[in-house]
Amino acid sequence: MKFIDSHCHFDFDAFQPDRAQIWQRCINSGVTRLIIPGVCRAQWHPLTALTGSQSGWYGAAGIHPWWVAKESNPDGSLIQPEALGWALSDYLNSNHCVAVGECGLDAAIETPIEIQEAVFRVQLEVASEFELPLILHVHRTHNEVLKLLKQFRLPRGGVIHAFSGSEQMAMDYWKMGFYLGIGGTITYARAAKTRRTVSQLPIESLVLESDAPDMPISGRQGLRNSPENLPLIAAELAKLRGVSLQDIADKTQNNTEILFSL
Template sequence: MALFDSHCHFDFDAFAADRAQVWARCQALGMQGLIIPGVSIPQWRNLFALVHSEPGWFGAVGVHPWWVAELALAPSDVGRAVIERVTHERKRGAGPSRCIAVGECGLDANIDTPLAQQLPVFEAQLCAAQELSLPVIVHCVRCHGEVQRVLKNIRPQKGGVIHAFSGSREIAEEYIKLGFTLGVGGTITYQRAAKTRKTLAEVPLDKLLLESDAPDMPHAGRQGERNSPEYLPAVAQTLAELRGIPVDTVIAQTGNNARALFGI
């Protein structure tokens, strides 16, 4: 079974002490790859140093909404910085680039940084993705309407993924119409997430990706613990049960979806 974790912050300090051991356990479970998203400009250098240390790891270049307040650059300069880093990674080494997306970027209504400050940074990264012909990893918390309006105005030709999707069937279908897939993570392990569980049981399987969001997004029964990519099989199993299909089908299709979206 070719598990693929489409969103894992494996470069974070939470994994500094045992990253190699965690990855070994992931491989033993059948995981063949994971994507490490960008969150801030100072992080990108170390992120790609880590990515190039393992053949199954890939990276993205982005500024996460939580880090927007720390920016010393104008939004247009953020877009240029994204393009420059991606271009640098594309020239690195003899094989295909290990930089496969722009993101994690988007909008978050749960933080102190005003949406008006987040918005131009998000738009600049979408424009960079258009210029680079790369998919986008989108962070959206409590602002689906705003994010969908932006994506209708600046629509990356390669689409992307709505990370940690949570919402109704109608919201999901609107993203799919815009050319986006939906990231499925630990949220579906909670019985109380009834609306999201119902939505992800019904939308086409070829529009879904599995993701851990480790070390965040702990599963039901693991609250307060570090989340880990090695727990991704539990997400796959839950999704299979919700859809009434074999878990092998979920793993195979979502893995194929990730590789097709990100050109891996």
């Protein structure tokens, strides 16, 4: 059976020493394709070079909330959101990407939410203009993000990375064209609410993700996460839903192909 990791930071330095070996283990375990999100301008071109080197790797371009404060002018001042939007548009005009992102809002970081929102808005505009799906980071800001999504009504929707909200919230996103990213959180018994939610959602709304090198699965806390663990997440999802692993593999692969036009 085949799997697609819909969210993996495989370009991060954590994988530099043994990326080729990990990828071979991924293939051996059935993980044959990866979506690698962008997080900042400095990363976009190296990411494109990396994805161009390997069949099955796909890149996105965006500015993650955690990196917003690092986007500066030569004099050190914070770059204007409009300039970031122009840079993103220029990049997408000359480089193939399957999505805009990772972008969104995070209420748990020091960067003021107003600044995050300004940068997020320009990425919403670019995604609409280029008719690309969004890869969304949403942390303690679901109400704010849903409000913005209702304003923009994006033609291609996107995915809510590492979804851990309620069933009602999930359905609100799904009705707007957004899939739910299901990762290692569901392997933890303490994540009862999320486990219950993913067992009830339409299978057509779910995609699998590792978020490697972060979000390790249960039993491997403190270790570098890897996309080769994706089948273990899929197996837990199959158990929670009372279906076969093959069914989860087939359905989530199809969902991811539709979402990113693979």
